[in-house]
Amino acid sequence: MKDLIAKLKKHYKLTEPDYRRADLTFVTAQKDELRSLLIALRDIEGFTHLVLLTAVDWLEEGLFQLTYMLNNRAANRTLALRVMIPRANAVGDTIHDLWPTAETYQRELREMFGIDFPGSPRVNDEFILEGWTDMPPYRRDFDSLAYSLQTYRERPGRVTHDPREHMKKALYPDQKPEAAK
Amino acid sequence: MMFNLKTDRSQYPQPGPDGKLEIDLETGKYLKLWQGPNHPGITGNMSVELTVCGDEVVAGKTHVGYLHRGFEKLMERRSFIQVFPIVCRVCVPEPDFNEYCYAAAVEELAGIKVPELANWMRTLILEMGRFNSYMMFLGGISGALGLGVVGQWMTYVRDLMLDRFEELTGARIYHMFILPGGVRGHLPDGFAGRMEEVLRTAEKYLADVEKVMFRNAVYKRRTKGIGVIDPKLFEPYGVTGPNARAGGVAKDLRKDAPYLVYNELDFEVQTGKDSDIHTRVDVRYRDIHQSIALIRQILQKMPKDGPVMAKIPNVLHWQIPRGETYIKGESSRGEYGYYLVTDGSGYPRRINVRGPSYTHAMALLEHLIPGTNISDVAQLMVSLHTYPPEIER
Numbered sequence: 036m037k038d039l040i041a042k043l044k045k046h047y048k049l050t051e052p053d054y055r056r057a058d059l060t061f062v063t064a065q066k067d068e069l070r071s072l073l074i075a076l077r078d079i080e081g082f083t084h085l086v087l088l089t090a091v092d093w094l095e096e097g098l099f100q101l102t103y104m105l106n107n108r109a110a111n112r113t114l115a116l117r118v119m120i121p122r123a124n125a126v127g128d129t130i131h132d133l134w135p136t137a138e139t140y141q142r143e144l145r146e147m148f149g150i151d152f153p154g155s156p157r158v159n160d161e162f163i164l165e166g167w168t169d170m171p172p173y174r175r176d177f178d179s180l181a182y183s184l185q186t187y188r189e190r191p192g193r194v195t196h197d198p199r200e201h202m203k204k205a206l207y208p209d210q211k212p213e214a215a216k
Numbered sequence: 217m218m219f220n221l222k223t224d225r226s227q228y229p230q231p232g233p234d235g236k237l238e239i240d241l242e243t244g245k246y247l248k249l250w251q252g253p254n255h256p257g258i259t260g261n262m263s264v265e266l267t268v269c270g271d272e273v274v275a276g277k278t279h280v281g282y283l284h285r286g287f288e289k290l291m292e293r294r295s296f297i298q299v300f301p302i303v304c305r306v307c308v309p310e311p312d313f314n315e316y317c318y319a320a321a322v323e324e325l326a327g328i329k330v331p332e333l334a335n336w337m338r339t340l341i342l343e344m345g346r347f348n349s350y351m352m353f354l355g356g357i358s359g360a361l362g363l364g365v366v367g368q369w370m371t372y373v374r375d376l377m378l379d380r381f382e383e384l385t386g387a388r389i390y391h392m393f394i395l396p397g398g399v400r401g402h403l404p405d406g407f408a409g410r411m412e413e414v415l416r417t418a419e420k421y422l423a424d425v426e427k428v429m430f431r432n433a434v435y436k437r438r439t440k441g442i443g444v445i446d447p448k449l450f451e452p453y454g455v456t457g458p459n460a461r462a463g464g465v466a467k468d469l470r471k472d473a474p475y476l477v478y479n480e481l482d483f484e485v486q487t488g489k490d491s492d493i494h495t496r497v498d499v500r501y502r503d504i505h506q507s508i509a510l511i512r513q514i515l516q517k518m519p520k521d522g523p524v525m526a527k528i529p530n531v532l533h534w535q536i537p538r539g540e541t542y543i544k545g546e547s548s549r550g551e552y553g554y555y556l557v558t559d560g561s562g563y564p565r566r567i568n569v570r571g572p573s574y575t576h577a578m579a580l581l582e583h584l585i586p587g588t589n590i591s592d593v594a595q596l597m598v599s600l601h602t603y604p605p606e607i608e609r
Contacts, residue, residue: 053539055324055539055541059541059542061540083451084454085454086454086542086551087542087568087570089566091540091557091566092566102540102555104542104555108467108472111472113542115540134451135452135579135583136453136575136578138579139574139575139578163280163607163608164281172286173288173289175292177289179286179289179290180293198294199298199532203532
């Protein structure tokens with residue numbers, strides 16, 4: 036994989052890669068070079084299979100990480116390209132014309148993370164949620180517990196525990212939480 | 217007025233210069249027809265919005281969301297061990313793949329080495345799961361074509377395998393047997409013998425399926441040459457697993473990127489040529505026999521004794537350094553993978569499930585549907601072997 040990264044680095048600005056396994060590498064690319072990089076990987080380097088496209092919310096850093104994972108089956112190599120985009124007015128470049136299946140991924144990212152992909156077919160159509168008006172739910176600042184408490188009624192007589200605290204008490208009944216460490 | 221549906225297209229609306237059809241419901245030439253979400257010819261809780269002209273489907277849109285439980289989000293609120301009861305529930309018929317992929321991802325990021333026997337046990341569990349998933353598939357495809365009896369036989373055979381699951385793991389559907397670090401236990405005494413009985417019964421029933429289904433004239437007429445996926449579409453549409461193998465592309469991660477102990481096992485990738493519904497079912501039918509052979513091989517070759525669980529940190533205080541990884545495996549439907557991102561805390565930052573149905577039941581199905589007959593939609597959809605929970609994790 037090092038040979039491929041060295042080759043790509045001649046033409047594209049890539050960060051220091053994370054060689055996770057012999058067959059899996061993560062590397063961060065620039066947003067404006069993404070399309071050209073994806074086409075080069077698909078058409079020249081044999082990375083024809085789009086394994087997945089998803090986002091990671093780095094709320095503290097104010098960034099979304101888009102992960103484009105590509106696979107070259109013949110060489111048994113998987114390369115994941117990370118593209119960092121600002122969380123505010125998050126916009127990605129659509130790649131549905133390179134891989135038609137990316138349309139579904141982009142629809143999901145639009146709905147769940149609020150990342151727009153202008154030009155992607157049906158990107159504003161409802162995908163999984165129906166009539167959702169709140170913040171995109173997979174963002175880190177969406178509190179699913181607070182939402183549930185607000186939206187649904189608590190059943191009377193029901194006792195709930197925080198699972199982690201409950202297990203600590205069950206396993207170490209005589210000890211304080213600090214001593215259990 | 218009588219006209220030949222196959223050759224005379226004058227009664228059908230003509231596509232525009234760009235090859236696309238202008239669908240105007242007001243003209244009265246089209247009808248919207250919903251197949252699902254509650255329909256015998258649908259795979260699980262999803263629906264397809266069909267636009268039909270006569271009995272021909274001119275457009276189809278997949279609708280999901282009937283089963284959304286926000287698993288990926290829920291997992292972010294749970295410690296690494298608490299995620300376990302959730303992962304298996306992503307896929308009912310073959311939950312073990314979720315357990316394996318998640319466990320292997322955690323092990324990789326936490327630097328845990330799994331004992332050899334545990335890898336053999338995991339392979340055994342995955343093949344048993346594959347067998348069960350195929351049983352549900354055969355029942356589904358036969359049901360979609362009105363051969364209900366095959367579904368009943370397959371449910372019976374699957375139940376026998378569930379007995380073995382129960383014996384080994386204590387649970388029938390959601391086993392939670394594969395944990396980070398290894399598996400929960402050893403094989404019970406006499407397990408191999410009882411498994412052999414199940415496999416022999418399965419072979420007997422599969423021979424009957426061969427007679428009533430594969431030699432059935434109606435079945436052949438309704439599956440041969442229908443629902444053909446052009447092999448050129450495999451890469452753009454992310455087609456993997458038996459759907460790709462039926463088109464002559466020997467995509468099988470057990471061979472392409474061997475994991476667990478698959479490189480120590482002797483097996484061949486089952487492929488077909490025609491890429492139609494019949495071939496896809498046939499490839500899976502041969503894969504079932506291969507799974508049976510693999511289960512026998514694993515039970516014969518696996519070490520008889522040894523540890524099955526590595527030492528793992530205290531799960532209540534388990535923190536994993538910042539990192540990300542992707543673990544994949546060949547499930548009964550194609551490439552199944554878990555993308556795990558950790559941030560150094562005691563909780564996962566992000567877990568993304570890459571289920572094969574995500575590509576097969578959405579973009580691919582919507583591409584295949586136009587031009588089919590209404591009555592063929594059910595078997596076309598089932599032949600792609602999709603499970604909606606993988607789409608709306």
